Amino acid sequence: MRFQPSKPSIYGETLTSLTELLREWGEPGFRARQILDWLYRKRVTTFEEMANLPVKLRARLEGHFCLLPNTRLLVKQANDITEKLLLQQEDQRLIETVLISYPQKGVGQEDSRRTICVSSQVGCAYGCKFCASGLAGWKRDLSAAEIVAQYLHIIRLEEGRGRADPQSEVVPFDNVVYMGMGEPLANCDAVLRSIHILNADWGLRFGARRITVSTSGLVPEIRRLAEDPIQFRLAISLHGATNEVRQQIMPINRKYPLEELLPAAEYFAQKHGRMLTLEFILIEQVNDTFEQATELAKIARRLHAHVNLIPYNKVEGLPWIRPGLGRQKAFAKVLADENVSFTIRKEKGHDIDAACGQLRLKTEAELLVD
Numbered sequence: 508m509r510f511q512p513s514k515p516s517i518y519g520e521t522l523t524s525l526t527e528l529l530r531e532w533g534e535p536g537f538r539a540r541q542i543l544d545w546l547y548r549k550r551v552t553t554f555e556e557m558a559n560l561p562v563k564l565r566a567r568l569e570g571h572f573c574l575l576p577n578t579r580l581l582v583k584q585a586n587d588i589t590e591k592l593l594l595q596q597e598d599q600r601l602i603e604t605v606l607i608s609y610p611q612k613g614v615g616q617e618d619s620r621r622t623i624c625v626s627s628q629v630g631c632a633y634g635c636k637f638c639a640s641g642l643a644g645w646k647r648d649l650s651a652a653e654i655v656a657q658y659l660h661i662i663r664l665e666e667g668r669g670r671a672d673p674q675s676e677v678v679p680f681d682n683v684v685y686m687g688m689g690e691p692l693a694n695c696d697a698v699l700r701s702i703h704i705l706n707a708d709w710g711l712r713f714g715a716r717r718i719t720v721s722t723s724g725l726v727p728e729i730r731r732l733a734e735d736p737i738q739f740r741l742a743i744s745l746h747g748a749t750n751e752v753r754q755q756i757m758p759i760n761r762k763y764p765l766e767e768l769l770p771a772a773e774y775f776a777q778k779h780g781r782m783l784t785l786e787f788i789l790i791e792q793v794n795d796t797f798e799q800a801t802e803l804a805k806i807a808r809r810l811h812a813h814v815n816l817i818p819y820n821k822v823e824g825l826p827w828i829r830p831g832l833g834r835q836k837a838f839a840k841v842l843a844d845e846n847v848s849f850t851i852r853k854e855k856g857h858d859i860d861a862a863c864g865q866l867r868l869k870t871e872a873e874l875l876v877d
């Protein structure tokens with residue numbers, strides 16, 4: 508379910524859909540590329556600026572579409588490398604987009620590697636027991652335009668700071684992860700459309716290998732994604748290496764247990780020819796045992812997957828505990844001994860997954876005083 512805006516945003520259109528619409532309007536098809544060029548290369552903020560379009564067409568576009576469907580309310584510095592943009596949708600709903608700038612060794616801030624973590628829904632219906640985003644439940648899906656607009660807001664922010672060249676066709680970020688609020692595969696059409704727009708030569712021309720979609724494991728949709736020609740990456744939120752442990756913290760495991768999830772993941776990896784990532788939040792006494800590490804190693808080897816160990820980040824109101832360094836290391840050693848490729852996040856708040864995983868529905872007032 509999506510919100511019906513008063514006017515659709517033009518950022519939800521693709522080359523095909525826009526060409527069709529223009530044909531209906533009796534306009535030549537080549538106008539579509541001209542319009543997309545204004546949106547994604549020249550990045551105008553009004554239809555008025557689309558100088559090579561007839562005045563009448565500009566007026567018609569203006570009457571039919573809006574440009575960005577959401578407004579930036581504020582930018583919050585979460586720590587030295589993480590910023591959160593608070594965006595308000597037309598129906599007043601709030602979402603956050605995270606920008607993480609990892610400094611590169613020996614170079615300045617302008618040269619840091621930037622990752623954007625986008626939200627795909629307002630809230631989340633899946634209710635994982637460790638996750639802030641799921642706490643208040645699902646409110647609604649975002650449209651493709653509301654997702655694409657998150658990139659445009661980051662571009663504008665960076666341009667405004669002189670960290671991106673408005674004349675340049677290159678976008679000021681290096682990686683995009685669909686790890687913000689929401690379950691991307693529960694909003695599959697809009698997410699795939701936004702990826703298409705992000706990747707297309709008429710869109711933001713962003714490389715597919717730098718795009719990662721993270722899912723809690725919706726099996727039919729993983730299989731559907733596998734058929735998509737765009738070669739983006741997939742991360743699976745595993746968080747439990749046996750059904751018993753996984754379903755304790757991820758209710759979705761009852762619907763799609765490991766014996767269904769793992770073959771679907773395998774299928775995706777084969778079709779896309781890319782290494783999968785398995786995300787595994789370490790929670791003390793829940794999934795950080797030797798047995799879990801051993802089972803995880805087996806799964807990772809079977810799927811030829813990279814494991815991303817994420818020490819649990821405290822969410823207010825939830826009872827879980829982050830294991831101490833000793834336990835984290837012991838867990839990691841089991842993976843190392845089994846020659847599993849893995850990374851372990853060390854510094855609190857300095858990792859993408861935690862920064863994204865901490866997104867939660869708050870009231871506007873709460874967010875403004877944060």
Ligand code: SAH
Binds near residue numbers: 639690787818821
């Ligand atoms: N719904 C999708 C994408 C959003 S959540 C999914 O579940 O994959 C993305 C990631 O946020 C999770 O996999 C997890 O890695 C991270 N996350 C959520 N809660 C967290 C917490 N309390 N501590 C650390 N990481 C967390």
Ligand code: SF4
Binds near residue numbers: 632638641687744
């Ligand atoms: Fe939803 Fe992902 Fe959070 Fe689970 S981890 S509640 S699927 S956002």
